Amino acid sequence: MELIFITTLFFLLPFTHSSCNDDLSVLASAFAxxxxxxxxxxxxxxxxxxxxxxxxxxxxxxxxxxxxxxxxxxxxxxxxxxxxxxxxxxxxxxxxxxxxxxxxxxxxxxxxxxxxxxxxxxxxxxxxxxxxxxxxxxxxxxxxxxxxxxxxxxxxxxxxxxxxxxxxxxxxxxxxxxxxxxxxxxxxxxxxxxxxxxxxxxxxxxxxxxxxxxxxxxxxxxxxxxxxxASAAADTSSSSSTSTHDQKKEHKNNSVRSGRRRVNRLLAVVVAASIAIGLITIVGFFVCAVKRRRRSERGWKEEERGVKAAEEVPAWVAGAKWTAPVVVFDKPLMELRFSDLAAATSGFGRESQLAEGGRSGAAYRAVLPGDMNVVVRVAEGATEAEECEAAAGFQEMAKLRHPNLLPLLGYCIAGREKLLLYEYMERGDLHRWLHELPTGHPGVEDWSADAWEPQHSTDDRRATPASSPPAGSSSATSEDWPTRHRIALGIARGLAFLHQGWAGPTSTGRAPVVHGHLVPSNVLLGDDLEPRIADIAIAYGAGGTPEGDVRSFGLLVMELVTGRGGGGGGGRRRRSRRSGST
Incomplete structure (x- = not known):
C-alpha cells in the first residue's frame, strides 16, 4: 500500500509543479x-x-x-x-x-x-x-x-x-x-x-x-x-399654527368693533394721562442722566473683561459648523452635534483645556450625555482634508482595537475643523506619572536616591534596585518594579500589534501602522496602570519607520527605569492636571 501511495505521488508531483508554473507565468504576463x-x-x-x-x-x-x-x-x-x-x-x-x-x-x-x-x-x-x-x-x-x-x-x-x-x-x-x-x-x-x-x-x-x-x-x-x-410633528405644528392664526384674526376683528364704542371715553383719559406723563418725563430725565454717568465709569471695566473672555475662546470655533453631527461608533443612536461639544467644553475655553496642541492638536475635557467622560482633540493635521477622506480615515482609526491602544470613540467634521473623541483616562499620561506627581500621591513613592545606586544592608549585600513610579525626586521600594515592568510590557504589546498584528493573517490587506511619535506623554494609564498608546496617526500619517518606533520605545524604557526624562513630553501642556490625552 505504501508503495502504491509513493508511486502515485511520484507521478503527480510533476503535474503539480507544472500547474504552479503555468499560473505564475500567467500572473507575470498580467502584471507585465x-x-x-x-x-x-x-x-x-x-x-x-x-x-x-x-x-x-x-x-x-x-x-x-x-x-x-x-x-x-x-x-x-x-x-x-x-x-x-x-x-x-x-x-x-x-x-x-x-x-x-x-x-x-x-x-x-x-x-x-x-x-x-x-x-x-x-x-x-x-x-x-x-x-x-x-x-x-x-x-x-x-x-x-x-x-x-x-x-x-x-x-x-x-x-x-x-x-x-x-x-x-x-x-x-x-x-x-x-x-x-x-x-x-x-x-x-x-x-x-x-x-x-x-x-x-x-x-x-x-x-x-x-x-x-x-x-x-x-x-x-x-x-x-x-x-x-419629526415630519409628523412638523405637520402637527403647522396645523396648530394655522388654527391659531385664524383665531387671532377673528379676535382682532372683534377688538376693532368694540374699540369704536370706547373711543369717546378713552379720549378724555388720554388727555389727562398726557399731562401726567409730561411731568414724569421731566423727573426721569434727571434720574437717567445721573445713572448714565455712573454706568460710563463702569463700562470700560466690563469691556476689558469681555475682551479677555473672547481671547480665551479659540479663533477656529467661530468658523466651525455648529450643526455638524458627532459620530459615536459604539452608540450610533446617540444624537450629538458640534454645539453639544462646545457646550460641554465651555466653548472650548481654557478651563476645559488639557493640552495646548503641539503635534497632536489641542485637547479638551468634556462630559457628554450618559456620563461619557471624553477627551475632545482638535485634529490640526486634518484641516485641509475633504470630508469623505477624513471620515474614511477616522473610521479606519476606529478599527484599531487592542488592550494597549487608546481607541477612537467618535469624531465630528465641523467644516474645516475635525475633532476626535477619546476615552478620558483618569490617571493621565506616563510623563505626568513619572515626573509631575508629587511625592506621597497614591501610587508614587520617594525616589530621591538613584535607582541603581548600591545600598548596603546589615549583611553587607546590595539591596534590590528601587521601584515604583519615579516621581521627579523620589525613591522607591522593590515591590513596585513589577508595575513598571508591566507598563513597559504593555507598551511593547501595543506597538507589536501596530507593526505586525494589525497586518497579520487575521487582518489581510492592512498595512502595518507606524506611530511615529512614541513618547511618555502619548502613553496613557488606566486605573490599574495598564498603559494605552495614544495619538496613532493612521489617517494622516506623520511619517516614520518601525525602526524609529523601536528606538523610541527603547528611550521610553530607559526613562521608565531611571526616572530621568529624555525630553519626550511631546506637546505643550496646559497645566499639570489629569488628562485623557496629551
Missing part, C-alpha cells in the same frame, strides 16, 4: 505593465495559485485583468492601497472561482460592468474613481459591497437584485435619487448601511435610522432623512 511587482515562486505556494495578496506594495501601472481572470483556481485578490490605474473590464468578474476581491484605495476608474459570477461573495472597490456601476444582478451571491469614496453619482444598477447582500457602503459618491425608490428593496436584508455624504432626496423613516444608526446618514442629502416622527 506594473512596476514594483515581484512574482512569488512555487516553493511558497500550494499546487495552484489560490490567493493573490499584495496590499500596500507601491504597485504602479495597469493590470491585465482579463489575463488574471484566466487563472482557474484564483479565489482571493487583494491589491488594495497601491497606485494601480485604468479600468476593470467586465470579463474579470466572470472568473468562476473568485470569492473575495479588494481593490480599495487605488486609482482605478471608468465604468464598472459586472459579468455574471455565481461565486463572488465580497467586493471592496472603495477609494477609487469609478463613475458608474451596472450589472450587479450578475453577482447573486454577493454578501458585502463597498463602493464608497468613488464618483458614481447614481445607485449601482441591479443593486436591488442582490438577495444575499448584508453589508453596503455607498458613502461619499455624490449620489442623487430617491432613497427608498433606489434602495428600498435591499434595506430589509442589510445589517450594515452607510449612505453618508450623498445627495439623496426623500426621507428615512425612524425605523430605518434606528436600525442603522444616525452615523449611516451623515450629510446624506440636503433635505433627506428627516425621521417620520
Amino acid at each position: 505593465s506594473v512596476a514594483n511587482f515581484q512574482s512569488p515562486d512555487c516553493s511558497n505556494l500550494r499546487s495552484t495559485l489560490q490567493e493573490l495578496i499584495l496590499p500596500s506594495r507601491n504597485l504602479t501601472g495597469t493590470v491585465s485583468w482579463n489575463l488574471l481572470s484566466t487563472i482557474p483556481s484564483l479565489r482571493v485578490v487583494d491589491l488594495s492601497g497601491n497606485r494601480l490605474h485604468g479600468s476593470v473590464p467586465g470579463g474579470f468578474w466572470s472568473s468562476p472561482s473568485l470569492l473575495d476581491v479588494n481593490l480599495a484605495d487605488n486609482r482605478l476608474g471608468g465604468a464598472l460592468r459586472f459579468g455574471r459570477s455565481s461565486s463572488l461573495k465580497k467586493l471592496n472597490l472603495s477609494g477609487n474613481r469609478f463613475t458608474s456601476a451596472e450589472g450587479l444582478s450578475g453577482l447573486p451571491g454577493l454578501r458585502s459591497l463597498d463602493v464608497s469614496r468613488n464618483e458614481l453619482g447614481l445607485v449601482p444598477v441591479g443593486l436591488g437584485e442582490l438577495g444575499e447582500l448584508s453589508y453596503l457602503d455607498v458613502s461619499c459618491n455624490s449620489m442623487e435619487g430617491d432613497f427608498y425608490r433606489d434602495l428600498g428593496r435591499v434595506l430589509p436584508r442589510l445589517r450594515f448601511l452607510n449612505v453618508s455624504y450623498n445627495n439623496f432626496s426623500g426621507k428615512a423613516e425612524s425605523m430605518t435610522t434606528n436600525k442603522f444608526g444616525k452615523s449611516a446618514f451623515v450629510n446624506a442629502g440636503s433635505s433627506a432623512f428627516t425621521s417620520a416622527a
Whole structure:
C-alpha cells in the first residue's frame, strides 16, 4: 500500500509543479505593465495559485485583468492601497472561482460592468474613481459591497437584485435619487448601511435610522432623512399654527368693533394721562442722566473683561459648523452635534483645556450625555482634508482595537475643523506619572536616591534596585518594579500589534501602522496602570519607520527605569492636571 501511495505521488508531483508554473507565468504576463511587482515562486505556494495578496506594495501601472481572470483556481485578490490605474473590464468578474476581491484605495476608474459570477461573495472597490456601476444582478451571491469614496453619482444598477447582500457602503459618491425608490428593496436584508455624504432626496423613516444608526446618514442629502416622527410633528405644528392664526384674526376683528364704542371715553383719559406723563418725563430725565454717568465709569471695566473672555475662546470655533453631527461608533443612536461639544467644553475655553496642541492638536475635557467622560482633540493635521477622506480615515482609526491602544470613540467634521473623541483616562499620561506627581500621591513613592545606586544592608549585600513610579525626586521600594515592568510590557504589546498584528493573517490587506511619535506623554494609564498608546496617526500619517518606533520605545524604557526624562513630553501642556490625552 505504501508503495502504491509513493508511486502515485511520484507521478503527480510533476503535474503539480507544472500547474504552479503555468499560473505564475500567467500572473507575470498580467502584471507585465506594473512596476514594483515581484512574482512569488512555487516553493511558497500550494499546487495552484489560490490567493493573490499584495496590499500596500507601491504597485504602479495597469493590470491585465482579463489575463488574471484566466487563472482557474484564483479565489482571493487583494491589491488594495497601491497606485494601480485604468479600468476593470467586465470579463474579470466572470472568473468562476473568485470569492473575495479588494481593490480599495487605488486609482482605478471608468465604468464598472459586472459579468455574471455565481461565486463572488465580497467586493471592496472603495477609494477609487469609478463613475458608474451596472450589472450587479450578475453577482447573486454577493454578501458585502463597498463602493464608497468613488464618483458614481447614481445607485449601482441591479443593486436591488442582490438577495444575499448584508453589508453596503455607498458613502461619499455624490449620489442623487430617491432613497427608498433606489434602495428600498435591499434595506430589509442589510445589517450594515452607510449612505453618508450623498445627495439623496426623500426621507428615512425612524425605523430605518434606528436600525442603522444616525452615523449611516451623515450629510446624506440636503433635505433627506428627516425621521417620520419629526415630519409628523412638523405637520402637527403647522396645523396648530394655522388654527391659531385664524383665531387671532377673528379676535382682532372683534377688538376693532368694540374699540369704536370706547373711543369717546378713552379720549378724555388720554388727555389727562398726557399731562401726567409730561411731568414724569421731566423727573426721569434727571434720574437717567445721573445713572448714565455712573454706568460710563463702569463700562470700560466690563469691556476689558469681555475682551479677555473672547481671547480665551479659540479663533477656529467661530468658523466651525455648529450643526455638524458627532459620530459615536459604539452608540450610533446617540444624537450629538458640534454645539453639544462646545457646550460641554465651555466653548472650548481654557478651563476645559488639557493640552495646548503641539503635534497632536489641542485637547479638551468634556462630559457628554450618559456620563461619557471624553477627551475632545482638535485634529490640526486634518484641516485641509475633504470630508469623505477624513471620515474614511477616522473610521479606519476606529478599527484599531487592542488592550494597549487608546481607541477612537467618535469624531465630528465641523467644516474645516475635525475633532476626535477619546476615552478620558483618569490617571493621565506616563510623563505626568513619572515626573509631575508629587511625592506621597497614591501610587508614587520617594525616589530621591538613584535607582541603581548600591545600598548596603546589615549583611553587607546590595539591596534590590528601587521601584515604583519615579516621581521627579523620589525613591522607591522593590515591590513596585513589577508595575513598571508591566507598563513597559504593555507598551511593547501595543506597538507589536501596530507593526505586525494589525497586518497579520487575521487582518489581510492592512498595512502595518507606524506611530511615529512614541513618547511618555502619548502613553496613557488606566486605573490599574495598564498603559494605552495614544495619538496613532493612521489617517494622516506623520511619517516614520518601525525602526524609529523601536528606538523610541527603547528611550521610553530607559526613562521608565531611571526616572530621568529624555525630553519626550511631546506637546505643550496646559497645566499639570489629569488628562485623557496629551
